[in-house]
Amino acid sequence: MDKFARRKYILGAIFVVIVLIFIIRLFTLQVLDSSYKQYATQNVLRRVINYPARGLIYDRNGKLLVYNKAAYDLLVTPREMAPFDTTQFCEILKIEKAELIDGLNKAKKYSRYKPSVVIKQLSPEGYAVLQEKLFKFPGFFVQSRTLREYPQKIAAHMLGYVGEVDRSAIQKDKYYSQGDYIGVTGLERAYEKELRGRKGVNFFLVDVHNRLKGAYLEGLSDTVAVLGQNLVSTIDSELQRYAEQLMQNKRGAVVAIEPKTGEILSFYSGPSYDPNLLVGRERSANYQILLRDTLKPLTNRAISAAYSPGSTFKTLNALIALQEGVISEYTAVTCNGTASSPIRCTHFHESPIALKGAIRESCNPYFWNTFRATIQKYRKAEDGYNAWRSHVLSFGLGEPLGKEFLGQSSGNIPASSYYDRYFGKNRWNALTVRSLSIGQGEIILTPLQMANLAATIANRGYYIEPHLIRSVSEKEGETHRLAFQRKNTTVAPEHFESVIEGMQQVVDQTNTRYTAHVEGIEICGKTGTIQNPHGSDHSAFIAFAPKDNPQIAIAVFVEFGVWGARHAAPIASLLIEKYLNDSIGSPSRKLLEQRMFDSNLLNPNQPK
Amino acid sequence: MASRNNIWANLDWLTISLYVLLVFMGWINIYAAVYNEEHSSILDMSQRYGKQLLWITAAFVLAATLLIFDSKFYVSFAYVFYGATILLLVGILFFGSEVKGARAWFQIGGFAIQPAEFAKFTTALALARFTSSYTFKMENFKSLAGIGGILLLPVALIFLQNDTGSALVFGVFVLVLYREGMSGVVLFLGLLIAIVFIMTLVLDPVTTILVLTLAAFVAYYLFQRSLAESIKGLSIYTAFFGLIWLGNYLLKLGYENTDLLLVSSVLSTAIFTLFAYRKMLKQTLVIPGLYILLVFMTFSVDYVFNEVLEPHQQARINELLGIQSDPLGVGYNVNQSKIAIGSGGFSGKGFLNGTQTKFDFVPEQSTDFIFCTVGEEWGFLGTTTILLLFLALLLRLVVLAERQRSVFSRVYGYSVASILFFHIAINVGMTIGLVPVIGIPLPFFSYGGSSLWSFTILLFIFLRLDASRMEKLSH
């Protein structure tokens, strides 16, 4: 019929040959080879996950911040269980009978064939006793885990915490399975991939009496666990602890940066908590308590609080006006004190006043005038605003800073389109947005951004991406130093000196000197007081020292801290003194330190 | 015509019996795979066997319905079905929901439909329609381009869904095209490359090359019919390898066995080629040519895969090939599967007495690894019976396809046989460790409505065509 009809034999032959090959293979598997039968009938295969220890985290001087302690989970495979003495079992483990029965019911409901955890995190003592008697309880076995431990009890927000993976994490990353731990916040989350290492799996053969018979396939199908990598942080734990003491009973944040490297020396959000609370059997109870606390101790204010920078922002407005050429160091402005319009001055000082004096006195009319000059340099207000804004953005404001800070707020430096929407296109000008000139209105910075602003001024025009981790240890002894980008601002270095002079005068010549001046250290700083409709004003202070070759730049924000000089400035100056001199020198400074330790601002209505 | 009224009599009841038998055995094994003491009623709809019973009933209704239509209906609507499937495959890229990493499912209420399953029979219909047109000629470029288009369009769309297992199925249409006159060289080379590729992934390169070398001498023997020369050649090769190995060992050069093997293969092939050229045996030159090509393919696949690619890239290639990643360690799934089948022994442990195929040991035991349950509970007798039943079905389909008068029906019939064959070969091959793990179902056996229905449709359209084979099918 057709000339290819004979090909049916070839196709038929292909079918027959493949089936024949399969049958031969099945014959060897099922009939000739008896080893598979032994594996299956005489033994039970047990899969034991080898959880590697998470990486350790050190501070910049090699002191441990986080390490691991051993813990043991008790698992059961319901199908393999035999009746046993539950009372004795509970006595060994020192647990309530109800807990055991509850755990067993859950395990049975999950699967009769797959192992699941009955009791989490046995104590090492309980484990030691159980280990010897485990043969009496077929179906049960123990899997070792590691838990985090924080010897210094500091830096809770920076380190973050570890928790069990949820369903969405398991779906996103095949590495995880039910019951695994994962970094949930902070560095634990940002460096999860480095810290977690790699799980290993061991397959064991176990006989019906729960006794180990050896490795399955001589360990051929096992995989080795790989330890997590260690991290070296940039934090100075001495300074960190001191910051936590100074900030106790206060809401707010402290961020200190080494300007030349961008390394963060201290990173605190208050109120804080002992990181050990979020570990172990009490974890979920403690978590609920912290979650319900109205002071919100779980919130990381250092990167997520929406703070108005207030007068600290005037330093930046001065730099922008200098760069735009609308003022010089000597440009003087007349100040009418409280009678000034459209923004009143809140201080008494000589008039007319030039740049350094204006920073020293935080003169509102002066900064309103320079801001207006900056905006009006351009024909359209929108263009002027955009020029101003791009300078601001070049200081790392208005956008997330650094990749390590997961969940950080961008702050807010509104785009001109925001005002277009609010007032209408071309229907706003410098006067409309005048509060920006004194760091209020829509501007929002995080404490991290404020500290970075201080570091940028200290560096005279550039910053290194701020970061908490200096290096990662890849293998034994091999460390990998992380690289961070240097970013130059759009303001030229020569404009910084006069602003820095002004900042030095703030600390040396105004009332702030009583709380911020330190004999022998040239500190440059700027206070900010942020009006708070809900109670006492907030207090902010940015500073760096020494003036030449700065070693530390810092931002302190204290909620309900009244005004800048009252709480933020002393705390910042004490931290600078501690960092540069290792100790607090004069008796008057000791007194100031004690006052900070003692002051309690948690009740905003109490008289100050 | 009388035959129209008489289609029940004209139906091939042998095929239908095989179908019903396989579906029934499949259900029994799903029951065994999912069985537990707490839910033992066969109608328990919370269990997979309960649901599968529902799918089976629906499949029977579907089969009967398909037989009611006139056979001309399938011919005239072939392109319409095909077009509709393509639209569904495009639509799923936008509106589909993801299951196990493949965006291959439409979720309608509680039901999930997988258009790729239905693409198999609509593509078969379109291919049958295209090859049966009067202007079709296998040597004609236009015709070849048409075939390429019909096959590649669904393949590309299914690849985009990340459902590589289903996309690979379309490769089997090569068998159909071979029957319709495509050059045998294409089939031969295709099979050869597929086999070598699978060998490289499943075995190690040394074994693969040894097998290839042996095959080359067998091929030479078949070509020249000279046993003496073949053995002489083999001895020369062995001597070569021995010398090189000894040199490497004594001089402590430290080369790997694979390198030595490669060198001896290349050198002896060169000598053989020279010899054949002298003796004017030009046609035998095909053998060394192919041999050296495949040896290099083995090496490059192995080398690129293991040396050049990073682990995450390897994982991606595996995924691309449809080889499932194995989160529990090397070969864990296949090992478990082999233990389950191997532990069945000659006659099996008996119905519901399997221990390995319950919940924990074998993954996907009611879908892709259902053959394990057969192996464990029914033993070698059971697995062989099932395989022979499948073989009987395949051969019966070849017989039916050959007795068609129209090209359309014949092409469609061969498509059915080839698609079933591919699924059986890959699925069973993977459970016994002969083929990489590619997640495609075992026809009529694996749990799931979509696959059962699509195989039912595939088969019963052909049975309907066969029932009216005496009518003239015109477009």
Ligand SMILES: [Zn+2]
């Ligand atoms: Zn003034």
